[in-house]
Amino acid sequence: MKSSKSKFIKCLVPVLGLALILPIASIPVSAAAGPVAAPVSVRSVEFVGMDAPATAEQMAQVYTKASVKVTYSDNTEKTFPLAYNKLFKTTDSIGGTIAGVAVDSAGKPIMDTSVPNNPQPYVSDDPDSNSLLQVQGAPATGLGGNPLSLITHYEYITHNQAGSSAYGIIPASMSHTIIDQNKTTGELTPVKLSKVDFSGVDGLWIPCNGSLTPWNTHLGSEEYEADARAFEADPKQTYVNPFVQSYYQDQTKTGNPYAYNYLTEVTVNKDNSTSVAKHYSTGRFSHELGKVAPDQRTVFFGDDGGNTMLFLYVADKVADLSSGSLYAAKWIQKSADNGGSADLQWIKLGHATDSEVKSYIDKGLKFSDIFLTSDKAADGFKAIKTYPSGKVEYLKVKPGMEQAAAFLESRRYGALLGATSEFNKMEGVTVNAKDKKTYIAMSYVEKAMEKDTKGTDPADDIQVNKISSGVTYELSLSGGQKDRDQAAIDSSYVPSFMKGLVWGEDLAQPDAKGNKAADDKVANPDNLSYSESLRTLFIGEDSGMHANNYVWAYNIDTGKLSRVLSTPAGAEATGLQFVEGLNGFNYVMSNFQHPGDEMIVADNLKAAVESNINQNFNNKSAGVVGYISGVPTEQQMLDAVAKETKPEPSEQEPAKPEAPSTSNGHDSSKPGVQPTGLIGIRQAAKAAGISLTWNAKAHEVVLVKGKHKLVIRVDAQTAVLDGQTIKLPLKTVMKKDSVYFSAAVFQQFAQLK
Template sequence: MKRKRIPNKKWAAPVLGLALVLPAALPAQAATPAQAAVKSIEFVGMNAPAGAQQMAQVYTGASVKVTYGDGTVKTFPLAYKQLFKSTDSVGGTIAGVSVDANGKPIMDTSAPNNPVPYVSDAPDANSLFQVPGMSPTSLGGNPLSLVTHYEYITSNNAGDSAYGLVPASMSLTKIDQNKTTGELTPVELQKVDFSGVDGLWIPCNGSLTPWNTHLGSEEYEADARAYEADPTQTYLSSFVQNYYQDTTKKGNPYDYNYIVEVSVDQDNKASAVKHYSLGRFSHELAKVAPDGKTVYFGDDGGNTMLFMYVADKAQDLSAGTLYAAKWIQTSAANGGSANLEWISLGHATDDEIRAEIDKGLTFSDIFETSDKPADGFATIKTYPSGKTEYLKLKPGMEKAAAFLESRRYAAMLGATSEFNKMEGVTLNAKDKKAYIAMSYVEKSMEKDSKGADPVDDIHVDKISSGVTYELSLGGGQKDRSGEAIASDYVPQTMKGLLWGEDLSAPDAKGDTAADDKVANPDNLSYSEQLRTLFIGEDSGMHANNYVWAYNIDTGKLSRILSTPSGAEATGLQAVEDLNGFSYVMSNLQHPGDEMIVPDPLKTEVLNNIDANFNNRKSGVVGYVSGIPSMEQIAAAAPEESGGGQISSPADDSLIPLRDTAQAAGAKVDWHGKNKEVVVTKGTHTLRLNVGEKTALLDGKSVSLPVVTQFSKGKVMFPSGVWDQFAKL
């Protein structure tokens, strides 16, 4: 995501409306009194920072306002909680330290007589989750796991750029969740070992899979064509020599730029694999649909592409089919809109592609090249070269091209390669929508008025401040060749949902995009319960980057977090009802970098940032607290508001709880250590333990006619109680 490190990129920003009102998770017009208990949920936004002190802080002044059916109002104030700075030591390990293949810190020797470890100032993706069976923390709370990316190191100790030259990293932090307050406290931290997969290349954003693993990323791939011609034209040699602490190491560009899956076991140990069959390009992140098979990607850079992967088996990303989209434009306004046609690049397994890499393949083993148009050569223009190329596939190299040179091969087949700065991706499962952030809608996405490019599929109106797009998903789709696509979550259309407002001249803080709207959207995360799209900025057009909450039903927008000037808002993750508490994970990286604030205000802001963030060497890992879970909203409801009630029924027959609840659209969480089941349906939560004859409905005790029990590996629950709960 880092702006200035990527050649030929102009960095600008998007924009959108302020104070946000969210409709009730259970709308007021619902039939039963219990459903009418919550009338509306509103994010009350905060003002933009005023003055040098606020501009140098990470903070929130926002709140959540819940209005119940009887008019009673409950306000939940939000707060930003810092877990740790990237320069902090947690349990004896520096959070953002860069480590070599042996797990030892990589030393920065740029300042004579003062060797220090390289430490990242750029924490990025977060995945906070609970692993069943993990032992309690020393603080006595619920044990949680947090995987965090450290995208790069901005500069070395002498002040020179270190971007891409030093291997990046991830950390796994054991978190204590206070059982009463929900407060999160880091207990111990370890670096994730990537020595089995050749190290980790520039990990940008990430996501949590439906099966509770973390999907990381490797973006801004080294151009294998450029590397073969002159290895000094890429970061690769420096990267591998630092990682292996071996100055003779050459490196292979095809070892990098894949999706990385990190699994955590009940002993809080992490293991990592790279999924080569998901294709090689500038992976911003991967997001998995509810089917556990369909995967969507961000592809960061200029002249990039929209890819989709459909795995052969649910919850197994080791084999599948890779697709690329053709944009068939229907409108140029407000980011544009289009129908999407999908082109199959082929099927592969991770092992097949790894075997191709191990052969030592080079770019020239896959393609013939020409320096001008020629018979049999396709004319394309894609990232990372950004130049018009004339390529011909060598015989038998289809699979290698599809998965090692995914963008070039897809362009040769006719897929659209004109997207610009395609960043975050998230999903709205209920409405079958995906959302994608295009940070800067300009350059290759504008009309090719000179007729210089090979194709001009995308020719939309320029919005330098960017657009967040909505994609409609569906089943029964076929690819361009007429073959059925084995997914019910195939994007069919794409249109602008939120777009920025570019200013004709900078304002007093240096903003070149309207400050009360989103500018340059990047991280995205969606709350199913709150019907809210959270948006984090990476803007070169806002003096301060913000996190926003956008209600997809009302179209209202609220600013809920401000980061220090020059910092990017990263690590965005909406976490819902985790042991009865909800959070929005949100980090910041490189505070004070690339500031657009004019002097003399800039000097004052920088002085404050230096004091707050270790002379601009520290990024921050943290979260927005105070966002109410559905359980907390229900528990705070007044008695007269129509909250759900369950009597003790005579029917003591038992039903399989998970199967029944999921069929009714409820969410089911199993906490194995204490044999607890949590069922969430709308604003109502049912908690029960196997072997007990009571349950908690929205925090209140309910007697059961018979104990909950295990039978043939399933939790069996009284059907009469379930029937009443399902009607609430």
């Protein structure tokens, strides 16, 4: 047999195209590690979708049979199966607290007394937004894993024990769940749940969707604002008073509609406590959610309802939403097909701080303090039509009340200034940072978005073709833009053009399962989340047109649409959040709410589906909080291949132990046997004059030689050289506080110019 050294010289191949044939003398340790393999990289990632549920049993479950197919640069393929994991039902008690319980201002459960002599706490069946996050310095969970936090919305209470609607009357809530993340498998386990305290901001009004900010806080929402004009005329026309009376447990209390319908920000502190702020300066409208751009200043919104508006907020400071400028868009149509397309012109509504807007609320400002009204067309009055009124109104702003109008009545004021108030069911929002795109879901493209053939509306900017099953839009972002008055907009993320990207297909007649829209396309998109690494847009449905609602994966490069999750019939897919590489794992957070509600299942299936749902989800009283696992990170994709090509032990020879280091750095060696075919990286880098730094959080060593950078991760059989992933002949390991790396690859790096 030829010596290992001779074999190494003959078989050594280039790393990233750098042909470096090294003399034996350049390798200070035994070179028996075998040949340096050509780097293997990921060529493509594809979601392989699942079939739609076919049986009554499947239609009553939440499940996935989808997978991820990875194709590598050497043309090999590997499939990663997905799985759905339930964290908890809303009716479950986690650490002594019922997850979905409604609480009053004192944090006590609000009791349902609708059935005599049987008081029960109100418990929501409607979990929505999730933010899974990690707070550095958080206490250990006691289970040995990484401590994480999960903020979850409970949007509303569907009904009381007697079966009457409780929507909007019983205060909504959020929970903070301490999660244990298994360090080896990534499995998430709920440990303790507590309710987030909103008593300092007058309670929480119908929290729908939400997002995680770039600075690691949860950005919540309050949708479907009460009509302040209707409230002033007759408070019984709104839920405001019943809501505050329930929240404060005081039947004499009078509410204020202007206290609600803003973005809410929840901060999780190191001691697992939470703090809350309402950002009044982001405007008052039907906040589906707010999504912050990479600049940490620009915010995009969903505005749910009919006759709604597209807003933009630019904060004064990075990572601080307490003051800024609010804008509203005018749709300048280019086409009508497939959701249509349009240029966007931005109209500045005003600038304010949270405290300035809050001062108007504290003073008890009313609708009539802001606007003058007329019952018909008149000089100085402008006709508008907006949510929540839905009627033509003739208004003008009282002198000096422009700021109050802009931030307490954002949509009415925007319409008076000429912004478009014809959007319908504007839902989820997410951002593609690399391509500078924003995606917005319009659940039902109809009504005010269609051409006004009767000529009765005050404006008709949007005139697109009806698609009741909805459209997900793509908005192009750019800097250097000016508003309608030619004033510069201080953001590099201003939407300038909007077009349909993914749309559904309405059916003339329901199919065999009861679907009113094509089952192989998205129907009524709602939640959106985007993965930068996978180039994939995740779309969750809130459909009255699909018998079962789905979560889809849409590849923005190939246009492939894959069904990756099915929820129970009548349930809405909610809480969608793609979590990217959290301690080495990907997650697709995904909940569902109100299973079995308003089912459109075909008559021959309905009884069996309903029976199964009742059995699975506490007689339709429980929603579920959970996640899809199995979506691999790039490192996991590469590790899966590396394990299959690991050299046999017989190809390796013993090496001399590295001399102990006297350095105080991380890689200070202790006497011991050096792993075969590897060298101690700190000593080797020092000897070669190569800069070395240690990232304890990521367990990474970073080497810099001139213009070249090599990133080495402990327990990985890949490394990143000048931004490109390369495959290593041996896994990098840590032994007795020293990091050991492939000798051959290090020597090639050391030779780079």
